[in-house]
Amino acid sequence: MIQVEHLEKRYGDSVAVQDLNLTFPEGQLTALLGPSGCGKTTTLRMINRLIEPTGGRILLGGQDTRTLKPEALRRGIGYVIQQIGLFPHLSVAQNVATVPDLLGRDRRATAQRVDELLDLVGLDPAVYREKRPAELSGGQAQRVGVARALAADPPVLLMDEPFGALDPLARDRLQDAFRDIQRRLGKTVVMVTHDIDEALRLGDRVALMRAGRLEQFGTPDDLIHRPASEFVRDFLGEDATLRQLAGRPVSAFVRAGLPSPGAPRVQADLNARSALSVMLREGHDTLEVLRGEELLGHVAWQDLRGQESA
């Protein structure tokens, strides 16, 4: 758990972050969202002390980060940035092993861990282990960056626009892969993004910032259905519900029960936004949801539109 108390960063007369108070819950992914220049990156970099606050404090597992040496602090905090900065002269495996090697971990154990991590991020170790960064696509390099950040098994991961440089397809895939990994490993993740879809899709919590201050902190549902201000409402936009639906499979909304006669059938992994389109197109307010041949149940129009309770 990371607690931020009255955090402030001033540059001369200008204030980048002002009286910021929030708690990043353990094992969850919190998206730091907001318009350009609102202080997201500054906040993130104060957590691992790449930037020193001018006021307030940050507690990591209850401990004031100022009492820790920055190097020691950063050993427990993975950091992934958009320009991933792989070492060009090292192989993929050596890049991933950078931190364990620095820490003097056992070589054989590290080699095994590297393979596991490459596997985890969707890169076949046998194919990619010995490649150089120059031989990778942007998406592959980004995956190696994520594997490298996970290699030291840090409980906390800070990510700054980690998927920003990718084309939409690669971004979707890596976002999904990362979400799975995060859930499985239970890491506490703070992710800076200015991409609303990404924040709503990946965030267990979203911290929406504006001009150095926190505008709202809550679940994606909170921000969409219970916006704390006009700013939040405007920032997310009118199609916020649709955006959120696009990130969830229709199976998340299924109710058990008798199918309604004549309802169109869709597969469970169809995204909920497309399911809504099927209802509109077919003129039905329910759908039958199947996984393969198996009937899971049905989903109704109201379930998709009033998803606070989902």
Ligand SMILES: Nc1ncnc2c1ncn2[C@@H]1O[C@H](COP(=O)(O)OP(=O)(O)OP(=O)(O)O)[C@@H](O)[C@H]1O
């Ligand atoms: N080294 C610096 N000196 C002076 N001002 C700075 C410095 N770094 C950041 N700022 C200012 O602090 C504010 C917050 O910057 P920050 O990079 O945290 O914003 P951001 O929300 O991450 O923006 P973006 O999405 O564009 O990256 C901005 O107004 C920026 O101009």
